[in-house]
Amino acid sequence: MRIQDMMTGDIKTIAPTAAAEDAWNTMRLNRIHHLVVTRGRHVVGVLSARDVGGSRASGVMTNKVVADLMTAPAISVTPTATIRQAANIMRGRSIGCLVVVEAGRAIGIVTVSDLLDLVGRGFDRGANTSRRRLLNHRAPHRKSKGVVAAW
Numbered sequence: 001m002r003i004q005d006m007m008t009g010d011i012k013t014i015a016p017t018a019a020a021e022d023a024w025n026t027m028r029l030n031r032i033h034h035l036v037v038t039r040g041r042h043v044v045g046v047l048s049a050r051d052v053g054g055s056r057a058s059g060v061m062t063n064k065v066v067a068d069l070m071t072a073p074a075i076s077v078t079p080t081a082t083i084r085q086a087a088n089i090m091r092g093r094s095i096g097c098l099v100v101v102e103a104g105r106a107i108g109i110v111t112v113s114d115l116l117d118l119v120g121r122g123f124d125r126g127a128n129t130s131r132r133r134l135l136n137h138r139a140p141h142r143k144s145k146g147v148v149a150a151w
Helices: 020-030 054-061 083-093 112-121 129-136
Strands: 034-039 042-048 097-102 105-111
Touching: 020 034, 020 054, 034 105, 042 097, 083 097, 083 112, 105 112
Parallel strands: none
Antiparallel strands: 034 042, 097 105
């Protein structure tokens, strides 16, 4: 399965010069945890709810702009990347989202919640039944010295 099959295409963006309070209000009103920070059409970073302080946001955001709190650069993937590749990138870098970029433009976002939703719904790959039979078959263990019984 590819990222393009499960990404969220309706992304919310914000400018790096916007007030951090505006970003928090946008996240809260849209019930999202990540905003893609763009300058024009170029992605420059990501702002998460944790970056702005979450539910205790008022102290962190005082007199700050998005550029002060965002994570830059944004880690991105192409729409043709696999779900496994995206999960490994997110796990390896300990991040909560990936921006999906095509031709230099953000077209979507994939979050940990999206991946968990996919697992919860149960996406299946076509199982190779001949391989399953091989994996369930138990063969005797043979060592070169003195073992005569199979387990």
